[in-house]
Amino acid sequence: MQLHELEPEMEEFLARLVPGLSPAWSGVTADEVAQVEDLAGRPLPRFYRWFLRRLGRDMGPLRYRSLDFSPAQIVAAYSEGLVERGRRYLLIGRDLGPATPSHAFYDLDQPVRDDAMVVSGEALDDELEPSFETFREMLAWGALLTHGIQRHPQRCVGVLKDRDGDVRARLDPVLHSLGFACPIAAGRWCGVYRGPHADMISKVSPAVEPRLHVFRIGATDSTTIRRILGEIVSETSLELKIDGWQPELA
Template identity: 25%
Template sequence: MKPFVEFVEKYRPGFSEKITPADWVDISMLEEDAGPLPGAYRRFLETMGASMGDLEIADAHFSIHSTLGVYRTMSWLQDSRYIFLAGDNGLASWHWFLDRSSPHGTDDCLVVNRLLDENYPPEGSHPMYVGLEEFLYYEAFKELRLPQLPFRRKFSSPDDAAAAARYRADAVTALAEEKGFKRLPPVEHCALYERGDAALLLYRHPTQPTFSFILGCEDSAEMERLAQDFETRTGLKSVITR
């Protein structure tokens, strides 16, 4: 998780001094309740599990103390398929979970949105990211980098999977590289691109062909040029976003 901390530091200096790792006793207690934890989640807890400082992503709270409270009051969650990851700060109550039945890489797994209800069915889950690491990088870039760019456009494929299949996310990545953007590791399914005067954030659904991307620029004229190029290449129309 050290590379992620260094990544955030580029956009929010001093971040590493504000985060607080979870106590090993709390991690052990969580593992007693939730069952074995994926390595990616354990590294997150050992780095910033008690507090993420002043970084808030995905409108959610990730503190291990809140998570332990959920397991203490909702015993039906113990040793289940889903590991409670973060609580929703909004009104929708779509909380974040790790789905251990869908592993990703060597020690990560699918991130989904679910309602915190004992009888909520697995098919009601909304897959969101292929893994926790990708979730963290994507949401941090969205929260920290894009707001630095005053001119932004969003492009989205149709929500319907059959219609979305006519459009290709690789057209976005190919044009981004042609335009001088550099892809930032380690995100592989979604994509983060940086160019200094501009940035691009590509979201790809983990199980469907749908995708969207946000393009941000410092200069309005360059924004218009890039938007036209991406509209022509992808076949998608952009909308101004804030």
């Protein structure tokens, strides 16, 4: 199977979102993947194998500000004794920022959709906080935030609340009716939406019931955003609270 056949939806999503991305990213060798798999002590999730072979050496424009996902940094962290080998948690993103680090780990005991839950924390001896149900969602959510929403002239951030406990079950149908698509597979705790004139993301920690999602939406102007949010409120039972606009509205 060719690499692009492992994650066709993600490949198409990233290619549309960041034109010219493919020449800028760089993957690692099969031997380097095997090194990481040895640290895990079990087979790696399919999505992670795709990620390492596609973006493991250099993520290009998708790189994070302080998190380094390269196998070289992962292997070094274990060699330096910063992280201990464990059959459940695997370091996948090393935080090289100057402040208190918040590394990214796989919880390999919680596999889902050929991937696994991502948890974060300073070290394995600390309490790790679930952040995304899958690494696939983490990568797509961050990519759309940086290369989609933040590039729109007008943005809005707020909260959607569902008293019955499933924001996405209410949100998806109305967004689909407005022409939005969900480019990657995601669960109840994360939404990644691309529309004809706007982009939107939402999420909540998978450690809690998905009764509340923090959302971000970007579009050409506030009128477009207000129209979309108005449809969500009028067509669903979701409660909406706007926390801010960027730039601030006059």
